Amino acid sequence: xxxxxxxxxxxxxxxxxxxxxxxxxxxxxxxxxxxxxxxxxxxxxxxxxxxxxxxxxxxxxxxxxxxxxxxxxxxxxxxxxxxxxxxxxxxxxxxxxxxxxxxxxxxxxxxxxxxxxxxxxxxxxxxxxxxxxxxxxxxxxxxxxxxxxxxxxxxxxxxxxxxxxxxxxxxxxxxxxxxxxxxxxxxxxxxxxxxxxxxxxxxxxxxxxxxxxxxxxxxxxxxxxxxxxxxxxxxxxxxxxxxxxxxxxxxxxxxxxxxxxxxxxxxxxxxxxxxxxxxxxxxxxxxxxxxxxxxxxxxxxxxxxxxxxxxxxxxxxxxxxxxxxxxxxxxxxxxxxxxxxxxxxxxxxxxxxxxxxxxxxxxxxxxxxxxxxxxxxxxxxxxxxxxxxxxxxxxxxxxxxxxxxxxxxxxxxxxxxxxxxxxxxxxxxxxxxxxxxxxxxxxxxxxxxxxxxxxxxx
Numbered sequence: 001x002x003x004x005x006x007x008x009x010x011x012x013x014x015x016x017x018x019x020x021x022x023x024x025x026x027x028x029x030x031x032x033x034x035x036x037x038x039x040x041x042x043x044x045x046x047x048x049x050x051x052x053x054x055x056x057x058x059x060x061x062x063x064x065x066x067x068x069x070x071x072x073x074x075x076x077x078x079x080x081x082x083x084x085x086x087x088x089x090x091x092x093x094x095x096x097x098x099x100x101x102x103x104x105x106x107x108x109x110x111x112x113x114x115x116x117x118x119x120x121x122x123x124x125x126x127x128x129x130x131x132x133x134x135x136x137x138x139x140x141x142x143x144x145x146x147x148x149x150x151x152x153x154x155x156x157x158x159x160x161x162x163x164x165x166x167x168x169x170x171x172x173x174x175x176x177x178x179x180x181x182x183x184x185x186x187x188x189x190x191x192x193x194x195x196x197x198x199x200x201x202x203x204x205x206x207x208x209x210x211x212x213x214x215x216x217x218x219x220x221x222x223x224x225x226x227x228x229x230x231x232x233x234x235x236x237x238x239x240x241x242x243x244x245x246x247x248x249x250x251x252x253x254x255x256x257x258x259x260x261x262x263x264x265x266x267x268x269x270x271x272x273x274x275x276x277x278x279x280x281x282x283x284x285x286x287x288x289x290x291x292x293x294x295x296x297x298x299x300x301x302x303x304x305x306x307x308x309x310x311x312x313x314x315x316x317x318x319x320x321x322x323x324x325x326x327x328x329x330x331x332x333x334x335x336x337x338x339x340x341x342x343x344x345x346x347x348x349x350x351x352x353x354x355x356x357x358x359x360x361x362x363x364x365x366x367x368x369x370x371x372x373x374x375x376x377x378x379x380x381x382x383x384x385x386x387x388x389x390x391x392x393x394x395x396x397x398x399x400x401x402x403x404x405x406x407x408x409x410x411x412x413x414x415x416x417x418x419x420x421x422x423x424x425x426x427x428x429x430x431x432x433x434x435x436x437x438x439x440x441x442x443x444x445x446x447x448x449x450x451x452x453x454x455x456x457x458x
Contacts, residue, residue, distance in 0.1 A: 025364070025423075025424075026364055026365060027364050027365070027368060031364075031368045032424070034368070034371075035360065035368075035420050035423070035424065036085070036420075036424070038357060038371075038386050038387075038416065038420065039081070039085070039416065039417055039420040039421065039424075040085065040087055041384060041385055041386045042354075042385060042386035042387075042413050042416045042417050043078055043081065043082055043085075043087050043413075043417050044087075044384065044385055045061075045385045045386075045408055045410065045413040046074075046075040046078050046079075046082075046410070046413065046414075046417075047082075047088065048385075049061065049410065050072075050075060050096065050100075051067070051128055051129075053099070053103075054067075054099070054100070054103040054131050055072070055075075055096055055097075055099040055100025055101075055103055056072055056100070056103065056126060056128060056131060057071040057072040057074075057075045057410050058071070058128060058410060059071055059125060059409060059410055059411075060389075060407050060408060060409045060410065061385075061407040061408050062407050065128070066125040066126060066127060066128060066134040066135075067125065067126040067127070067128050067131070067134075068124070068125060068143070068409075068410050068411060069122045069123070069124065069125075069126065069140070069143045069144065069146070069147040070124075070140075070142075070143040070146040070147065070410070070411050071409070071410025071411050071413075071414065072100060072147055072150070072410075073143075073146040073147035073148065073149060073150030073151065074146065074150055074263075074410060074411065074413070074414025074415070074417075074418070075100075075150065075410065075414065076097055076100060076101075076147075076150035076151055076153060076154045077149070077150040077153040077154070077263070077264070077414070077418055077428060078414060078417045078418065079093040079096060079097055079154060079157070080093075080153060080154070080157040080427060080428065080431060081417055081418065081421045081427060081428070083157075084421075084425075084427060085421075093158075094158055094164045094165060094168060095164070097154045097158060097168050098164055098167055098168050098171070101151060101154070101168060101171035101172055101175065102167075102171055103131060104116070104117075104122065104147070104151075104171075104175055105171050105174055105175060107122075107131055108132070109178075111197050112197070113133065113197045113198065114132045114133055115132065115133060115197075116131055116132055116133065117139065117144075118139055118195070118197070119179070119180040119183050119184075120144075120175070120178035120179035120180050120225075121139050121140070121141060121144040121179060121180075121184065121195070122139065122140070122143070122144050122147060123137050123138065123139050123140065124137045124138055124139075124140040124143050124194075125137045136196070136198075138193075138194035138195065138196055138202065139194055139195040139196065139197075140193070140194050141184050141191055141192060141193060141194060141206070141215055142193070142206070142211065142212055142214075142215050144179065145212075145214050145215040145218050145219075146214070146260075146411075148175060148176050148179060148218060149214055149218060149264050149438075151171075151172040151175050151176060152172060152176060152218075152432070152435050152437060152438065153264065153428060153431055153432065153435075154168055154172055155168070155169050155172035155173060155176075155435070156431045156432065156434050156435050157431055176218070176222065176437065177222070177223060177224045178224075179218075179219075179222065179225065180225045181218070181219035181222050181225045181226055181227050182225045182226065182227055183225070184219070184227075185219070185227045185228075185231060186201055188227075188228075188230070188231055188234065189205075189230070189231065189234035190205040190206050190207055190231055190234050190235050191205060191206045191212070191215060191216070191219060191227065191231065191235075192204070192205055192206075193205065193206060206235060207234075207235060207238040208238045208239065208240065208252075209239045209240065209250050209251070209252050209257070210252060210257050211256070211257050211260040211261060212235070213261045213282075214260070214261050214264065214265070216231065216232050216235060216441070216445060217265070217438060217441035217442060217445060218437065218438070218441055219231070219441070220232060220440070220441040220444040220445055221436075221437040221438055221439070221440035221441025221442070221443075221444060222437065222441075223437070226444075229444050229445065229446070232272075232444075232445045232446070233273075236272065236273070236274040239274060241278065244292045244295075244343060245291075245292055245295040245296070245299075245343075247288050247291055247292050247295070248278075248288070249280075249285050249288035249289055249292065250274075250275075250278075250282075250285050252289070252341070253314075253339075253340070253341015253342060253343075253344060253345070254314070254315040254316045254339050254340060254341045255289065255290075255293055255313060255314060255315040255342075255352075255355045255359065256315045256316050256355060256358075256415070258285070258286040258289040258290070258359075258362075259286065259355070259358045259359060259415055259419060260415060261282070262282070262283065262286060262361065262419065262422070263414070263415055263418040263419060263422070263428060264418075264428060264429075264432045264438070265429070265432060265438070265442075266283075266422075266426065266429035266432075266433065266450075266451060267281050267282035267283045268281060268283045268450060268451075269281060269449045269450025269451065270282070270442065270447045270448070270449050270450045270451075270452055271447065271448060271449050272445055272446045272447050273446050281449075281450075283361075283362070286359075286362050287362040287363055289362075290359050290362050290363045290366065290367075291363070292342065292343065293312045293313070293314060293342050294309055294312050294366060296312070296314075296342040296343040297309065297311055297312035297314075297342070301343070302347060302349075303330070304347070304348075304349035304393075304394045305349060305393040305394040305402065306349070306351065306377075306393035306394070306402075307349075307351075308373075309369075310369050310370045310372075310373035311351060311370065311373060311374070311377075312342075312351065312356065312370060313351045313352045313353055313354075313355040313356040313370070314340045314341060314342045314347055314350075314351065314352070314355075315339075315340060315341075315352050315355040316337075316338070316339040316340065317337065317338070317340065317350055317352040317355070317389055317390040317405075317412070318336070318337050318350075318389040318390050318405040318407070318409065319334060319335045319336050319337060319338055319340075319348060319350045319390065319392065319403075320334045320335075320336070320348075320350070320392055320395040320403040321334065321335075321336045322334070322335060322336055323395075325395070325396055327394060327395075327396055332348065332349075332394065333348060334348045334349075334350075334392070334395055335348050335350075338350075348392065348394070348395075349392045349393065349394030349395065349402075350390050350391070350392040350395075351390060351391060351392070351393075352389065352390040352412070353370075353371065353374050353381060353387040353388075353390075353391075354386070354387045354389065354412040354413070354415070354416050355412075355415075356370045356371060356374075357371060357386075357387065357416045357419070357420065358415035358416050358418075358419040358420075359419070360419055360420055360423045361419055361422050361423040364423060374387075377401075378391060378393075378401055378404075380401065380404060381404055385408050385413065386408075386413070386416060387416075388404055388405045388406065388407065388408060389405040389407060389408060389409050389412055390404070390405050391403065391404035391405065392404070433451055433455065439452070439455060
């Protein structure tokens with residue numbers, strides 16, 4: 001697809017910005033420079049693939065790709081990182097945030113099939129030019145949550161007194177307050193996944209441990225149309241605690257589930273009723289999930305090519321396509337875009353280096369070892385926007401390294417930028433601790449401990 005406007009680059013500030021002070025790190029100076037370079041290249045996706053009029057961010061780099069509301073939300077959160085790291089001027093970031101938020105605020109909200117949204121929620125994909133529903137996609141509760149939590153990051157960060165920053169805050173607040181979470185609750189016991197004007201709510205509800213923890217926190221903390229606390233209890237009652245390779249943790253196969261909520265929420269020292277009973281927080285749980293992924297790749301029970309202690313990263317990602325191939329005498333099934341997981345699959349040999357990079361706060365040394373290994377062994381998987389979505393050494397091609405994606409997805413790029421920054425300076429975590437709606441959601445979900453108790457009634 002064509003590239004859109006690039007943000008104006010600002011010269012690096014002479015001293016570290018106040019919000020991005022870097023605490024002591026266990027990584028070397030070279031490793032920290034490496035992460036900074038990867039972060040800067042990955043951030044550029046949101047400058048190149050944001051529409052100049054609406055601010056909508058393209059789902060992926062492929063020609064004709066629609067906008068993704070989740071990628072747009074990630075892009076809004078990344079603006080703070082861009083400003084603090086001198087990758088974009090504050091004025092340009094404010095203009096981008098204002099443009100994006102105004103588009104959503106003014107877009108059509110109705111039951112019409114070609115509207116942009118309904119009852120404060122938005123369609124998963126939107127046409128890049130018109131901003132209307134793309135084809136027959138669903139009105140997505142989780143993708144709307146990712147859009148709105150990005151808007152709230154902008155709400156907290158752009159705290160100046162001039163008209164433009166006041167406008168950003170007003171628009172972000174209005175969008176969040178407009179979402180009718182109680183409608184999406186639909187009588188309970190858990191929030192619905194999606195709705196379509198042609199058929200109404202889809203059958204699925206948000207159960208089991210997954211990225212929807214963000215959705216529940218926003219829905220519980222909303223000043224208008226909140227859902228009842230019992231919905232969170234209904235959700236956690238479907239969790240699956242597992243012992244894998246001797247590691248006990250709250251299980252979810254795809255790595256992104258263990259990362260995405262942490263882009264915004266510092267879960268260190270925070271406990272809800274479920275995790276309090278098990279004696280660990282969600283941050284430690286994600287660290288254990290990384291150890292399980294690495295142990296699985298080291299054992300490599302499926303005999304997939306390239307796997308090892310420094311080659312892991314199994315998650316929802318692009319893939320070679322829906323094929324069955326005989327590889328070294330063994331019949332193997334491959335997938336296109338699919339939610340892959342470890343250790344119980346599905347797993348077709350596709351690795352996602354971006355998912356490794358986004359795990360850096362949980363296990364920095366292991367992450368850097370893996371990224372260095374990828375760079376040395378598969379130099380072709382990096383380009384101007386950082387790591388491509390994924391690659392698969394097992395899938396047979398003319399390339400001895402197998403298949404690789406030639407594109408990038410916005411929902412992959414965002415976590416890399418945000419999680420590297422949370423490791424470097426805790427910037428986004430610090431911002432969201434000042435968000436009254438998120439704090440309210442955590443409290444209503446039953447969280448306590450750590451910084452939440454230190455905040456008092458913030």
